[in-house]
Amino acid sequence: MRPTVHDIAAEAGVSLATVDRVLNNRPGVRSVTRDKVERAIATLGYVRDVAAANLAKGRSYSLIFILPAGENSFMRGLEAEVRAAMAHSPAERTEIAILSVPAFDARALADAVAEAHRRRPAGVAVVAVDAPEVTQAVKRLREDGIAVVTLVSDLPGSMRDHFAGVDNIAAGRTAGNLMGRFLGDRPGPVAVVAGSMLVRDHRERLEGFQGVMRQCFETRLLLPVVEGQDDAALVEKLVGALIERHPDLAGIYSLGAGNRGLVAAVEKAGREMKICAIAHELTPHSRAALLSGTIDVLLNQDAGHEVRSAIRVLKAKADGLAVIEAQERIRIDIFLKDNLPIEQA
């Protein structure tokens, strides 16, 4: 049987309360007493039973998720994952609220962060727009002792506790490597469609993609990036124009959302163009396009993993505990039509 607080109390010759004070390093213990207890802990090899501790505490963590509104399927999937987590709230001892803000709108986001601040939660998770007013608002949260995790897109310099998202430079590099290899010797330029250069994840993917293309496939012409605002209609228009202007277009890397527009434009151009399309995020639409062959590769970040990791980290940080970063790393999934997971319910 593993040792309990009672065993430590006995071994150290003190009471339960004192053991508890030492364990949670609360004040009000002479350092000699503290030493005795710590020695007992060490010799008995005590490890606290977290479940029992939580039961006794009955603590509950109030968390706020700030997510972009709009049609973006990935973001809606992310929201669904947050709502799924809300459903398990009782078991997880969390109380989660969602704040919705217009996409790519730094002012609105900064206001939402301020609103979250007013509600004094234990932690906040935010899909960041990379702008000074947002950085400042997040900094103020932190200065007030509220834990902050950036979700999907990071916000360096904001003092956020953690970033729950993928390495977007690596994602861009991966896309570049696959694009270069899939195209082989086939001639023709490659286009890049982003959502907005205001968000860091898109900037980083672009950087990674361009880096690999210039470094490993230096003969390939890269067209200047166009910004589709993650809006399907706009993306369709932009991609349509690109295809028209470049009849020999060999590949398209869509590093943001609006895949419906991408798919529509490529399908309109027709099969015979054999455009190699690489896009991000597995959604019902992009899945269908991958299976039909319109999209060749999908890079994906698992929204469920990101949300659950964000919650774990927020709870830990709210308790002032450290986080094993390696254990919270979010993988970049690469999906071909052959390794697509079965559709979930």
Place this chain on the structure above:
Amino acid sequence: MRPTVHDIAAEAGVSLATVDRVLNNRPGVRSVTRDKVERAIATLGYVRDVAAANLAKGRSYSLIFILPAGENSFMRGLEAEVRAAMAHSPAERTEIAILSVPAFDARALADAVAEAHRRRPAGVAVVAVDAPEVTQAVKRLREDGIAVVTLVSDLPGSMRDHFAGVDNIAAGRTAGNLMGRFLGDRPGPVAVVAGSMLVRDHRERLEGFQGVMRQCFETRLLLPVVEGQDDAALVEKLVGALIERHPDLAGIYSLGAGNRGLVAAVEKAGREMKICAIAHELTPHSRAALLSGTIDVLLNQDAGHEVRSAIRVLKAKADGLAVIEAQERIRIDIFLKDNLPIEQA
């Protein structure tokens, strides 16, 4: 606050003990009383606090992992993950033991399963060799009410409760698709190296790979599969012979272990052959080969995920609980040198 057993007892007008009997459907409750309690549970929307239940029970699950011995880096990594889980044993209320058996040896494995049976654990996880005597031994475990999970390689027809591993047909197909696309129009045959056709995961990968190659890249010559017994020295010899016999060899798919031998043989052949190599499992050696460019793609199954999933499932099955299969699915990771995760400690 969510309802507790007390609330149900009050609502139903019975005692805690009776509520508990109903909750764990133990005998000794009149069906009228049972109904009253069940109605109370439903109207209050009660969900039991598993942590508190475990605390009260103090139950501990004894599990046995049966793993192949030998140099195979992946299997050693798997064992390391099991040992890591053993380290958390107290917190997880598990007592894990490891049984080691020679690789690809059906008799030895069947004996080990019988030995596990004798120890009467709550559950057994086994890396299966696909042979009748193993199937029989596993069936006997199940008939005795012991939960069984196959790990990495499955054993259909054995009545095992669950398979903790990847979809190996999909893995083979993915390898085939990438091989076909990476080679493009480049001429030359493709070789396949397996470990042994005695294990199901290797047979399935082969099936998937050949399927895609024949279906989507039908002009490409596929050499007959060779078996390297997951032994680096043997693999090196076999691959060396293949390269010698086919100076125009375009690609190699290594679907088993022994990557050290593969890498040695390909590097000996020299860069200028530009052989496209696709292999399985991320190990220190294969990682280095991916970074150096000797291996082009690594398909991987996360041993840690598999072990933790196996433990979760065994505990659930030991308690007679259902498992959400979708939630236990193990993904196929695809690693290029660009998306390799940072090396863990």
Place this chain on the structure above:
DNA sequence: CTGTTAGCGCCTTCAT
């Protein structure tokens, strides 16, 4: 500064 006591939500004897 330190100890006593009463729970957290659930399960388990032992009576009745």
Place this chain on the structure above:
DNA sequence: ATGAAGGCGCTAACAG
């Protein structure tokens, strides 16, 4: 067939 009481390992008042 049902209930009362104590305890799992830990924490949190409240005394002293």
